[in-house]
Amino acid sequence: MIDPDDSVLVGVSGGKDSMALLHFLLKLRKKMPRLIIVAVSVDEGISGYREKTILNLVNYARVHNVEYIVASFRDYIGATLDEVVKVSSEKGLPYLPCSYCGVFRRHVLNIVARKIGATVIATAHNADDVVQTYLMNLVNNSWDRIFSLSPVRTSSEEFVVKRVKPFYKTLEKESALYAILNGLVQLEYIQCPYAKYNVRFTIRKMLNELEDKYPGSKYGLLQSLLEIIRLRGSQITKKYTKCIVCGNPSSHSVCKACLFRALLGLLSPEEEKTVLEAAKTDPAVSRALSVKLVQKH
Numbered sequence: 001m002i003d004p005d006d007s008v009l010v011g012v013s014g015g016k017d018s019m020a021l022l023h024f025l026l027k028l029r030k031k032m033p034r035l036i037i038v039a040v041s042v043d044e045g046i047s048g049y050r051e052k053t054i055l056n057l058v059n060y061a062r063v064h065n066v067e068y069i070v071a072s073f074r075d076y077i078g079a080t081l082d083e084v085v086k087v088s089s090e091k092g093l094p095y096l097p098c099s100y101c102g103v104f105r106r107h108v109l110n111i112v113a114r115k116i117g118a119t120v121i122a123t124a125h126n127a128d129d130v131v132q133t134y135l136m137n138l139v140n141n142s143w144d145r146i147f148s149l150s151p152v153r154t155s156s157e158e159f160v161v162k163r164v165k166p167f168y169k170t171l172e173k174e175s176a177l178y179a180i181l182n183g184l185v186q187l188e189y190i191q192c193p194y195a196k197y198n199v200r201f202t203i204r205k206m207l208n209e210l211e212d213k214y215p216g217s218k219y220g221l222l223q224s225l226l227e228i229i230r231l232r233g234s235q236i237t238k239k240y241t242k243c244i245v246c247g248n249p250s251s252h253s254v255c256k257a258c259l260f261r262a263l264l265g266l267l268s269p270e271e272e273k274t275v276l277e278a279a280k281t282d283p284a285v286s287r288a289l290s291v292k293l294v295q296k297h
């Protein structure tokens, strides 16, 4: 996953998993002294939620002398998540808060990674996260997304930064225990206020019940996912193009984040012109822009 000369951007929310990952990578740096580690925290702008966890990172980074960057949705997207959710509802767009948040967080990390010349983006997704995503995509019959759930994602394209998930096989319970034993987080737990709108929330509960009754279920699902990826792996490698608006990796000429920004009215006039031009030739872009709005009663 990580070479001794890599420059690693660690995505850190300040919660238990990402603090555990940062702590672990700093230990690894003692064995690989050329390794560069930069902690990047994305501030989504969720009132009453993110401020506390960011403080965790800031305090830790100061004590351990780690370089860190806080990159906000406001600066990189043009609005906070709270504002995005409000505008989305006013416009009748059919997306849940977590859809925007996930897409925009990846978008911000990619831009910051290019800016600082990172060669790897490491995120703290653990086995629970991966298995939850696997099941969510099974429910939606989204096989492309399932195939892209591998622990390491690379591409030959220079604009695609390698992404790794070092805790892929680590259960949430274990990374939480590691974080607590190392004094990395406070024991209080604050849940994201938007979690209740999320399918993941239901699947997470279901998986925990399954694991309680039948220990080993999560590992079983994880192994089946790895097997599916292995069987498929040699046949396809995902092709990326460069988003014509932001330059991030994308499946279409305009990336999902820029399409969301277009729908929310967050693009500059120049960027908007570029997207409308692309819609004339790329059916995926025109489809995305002519999204079916939700009727309000």
Ligand SMILES: [Zn+2]
Residues within 6 Å of the ligand: 243, 244, 245, 246, 247, 248, 254, 255, 256, 257, 258
């Ligand atoms: Zn883009």
